[in-house]
Amino acid sequence: MDSAQTPASKGKILVVDDAPDVVKLLSEFLGGSGYEVCGVDRSSQVLSVALAHKPELILLDAHMPKPDGYAVCQQLKQTSELRQIPVIFMSVSEEKWDKVNAFAVGGADYITKPIWFEELLARVNSHLTTYRLQKRLQLQTQRALTASGQSPLLADLQRMLHRQTEILKRQNERLQQEIYEREQAEQALLQEKQKSEQLLLNILPRAIVEQLKQFEGSLAERFDEATILFADIVNFTPLAANVVPLELVNLLNQVFSAFDRLVDQYGLEKIKTIGDAYMVAGGLPIPQADHPEVVMEMAIAMQEVIASFTRDNEEPLQLRIGINTGAVVAGVIGIRKFSYDLWGDAVNIASRMEAQGVPGKIQVTEQTYQKLKHKYEFEPGGEIQVKGRGLMPIYHFVQRKS
Incomplete structure (x- = not known):
């Protein structure tokens, strides 16, 4: 009292x-x-x-x-x-x-x-x-x-x-x-804030959004290990030449929306799309120990999803998927049109794995293979020439180990 x-x-x-x-x-x-x-x-x-x-x-x-x-x-x-x-x-x-x-x-x-x-x-x-x-x-x-x-x-x-x-x-x-008007104004402000935040979360990871609220300017962080996946649609250029642009955009939207749902399902981070290419990363911005396995599961699921989409001749679409594991720098730079991106040799190598991949296959580097060979079966794919790195051994995913 x-x-x-x-x-x-x-x-x-x-x-x-x-x-x-x-x-x-x-x-x-x-x-x-x-x-x-x-x-x-x-x-x-x-x-x-x-x-x-x-x-x-x-x-x-x-x-x-x-x-x-x-x-x-x-x-x-x-x-x-x-x-x-x-x-x-x-x-x-x-x-x-x-x-x-x-x-x-x-x-x-x-x-x-x-x-x-x-x-x-x-x-x-x-x-x-x-x-x-x-x-x-x-x-x-x-x-x-x-x-x-x-x-x-x-x-x-x-x-x-x-x-x-x-x-x-x-x-x-x-x-x-007055109370009613104040509550209505507060509710309207809250709704607008939620809309703005949701739009931002569609562009940037939540952890990065929280950091950007506190800091200005560039925001970058080094990750000693992350797994990067690149995927693109096989023979997309001739497909684009024979399809009305609006239909092509609609097809890409359906495919990438399906991939987006997989990203949410596996807790990974979609980095960006470039034309018909789709880029995903695991182990950032919040580190996770099993990122190579999770990214591989995402790749397997992407192959299953793409098979449900067909061309005009009823042939199913195919993906080339390349995966690499290594150190990267990730973050947001600039002051306009924010985007969360990755930089580093590991990113370039993952891109080469996709660009020189085999249609319908998931191609991985030696680094990723060593992380996954205990859980998945792979077959050697020989060596490929990687600019600035020379010949590099590659492996193709076969199946999960029982």
Whole structure:
């Protein structure tokens, strides 16, 4: 239990919440606004504290350990000395039945968390003013009844109470409208933020997006080992010459969309497409130990998927796939039209594996073969000439080992 007092108190308020931090925060805010505040964080203490301190308003958390706020409010309303004290419920719930229950047990108002302090202050001021007018009216009524006559002051108080009720009604309506407009604006901003972020995530990996939010300029990182896959459609150039451009783009979209779904399925990173070529990497931007196996599974699945697409003569499409494992630098450079890309000798070699590959085959380098030979069967494919590297042995995937 804690309390805060000001020299010229605007009124006494009891704050009840099972979260001590919330009690402390509200007590400091209301205390700083000129109110005398008493706070409790156990619902079992509310009745005794209220009787001792005689607050003029109670801020009550609806959802607390037994007894909850609704039960506490019922106890207050059943106590003659406390039943007229206005109770403002606080809750994270916006369900209409929670609000209905709050008013059913005698609550004067309902405010949702997180609390907007300006809204809270407006409601507190309105309810305190109404409460005090009611107290004055009751006192004057008792005096008038004792004197067996109608007091001019009583009539004035009745008119004042009526005016205050109307003012409170208009304030609440205006406040509700402001809250609604603020919520609509916040929702619209949130939706636009989500759209923007989703568009960015379609271009860059999530880990890179998070880093770009904090840093400006180039963002690159070295990975000691990653596995890179290049794939392209066999005989795509003659196919493109005989197909209407719109149909060709539609075909590529279907093929690459199917590959995109595989990327998501295997948790890999699509790097880019160039014409009919598709580039994927494993082990970055978040390192993973089994990236060679995962990329190989992706390659096998790509071969199965491409077989479902056919040319005009009903022949199935084929892929050339090349895979290499090695060190790369990955990141985003420049300030416009961001793209996540890879650089390094390992990338160039993977590209050569695809360019000099065999239609319908998955061709891998010695480095990748050594990583996968325990799990997959390969057949030697001889050697190929790689610019800047000379002759390099290559292997062709045969099947998974049983």
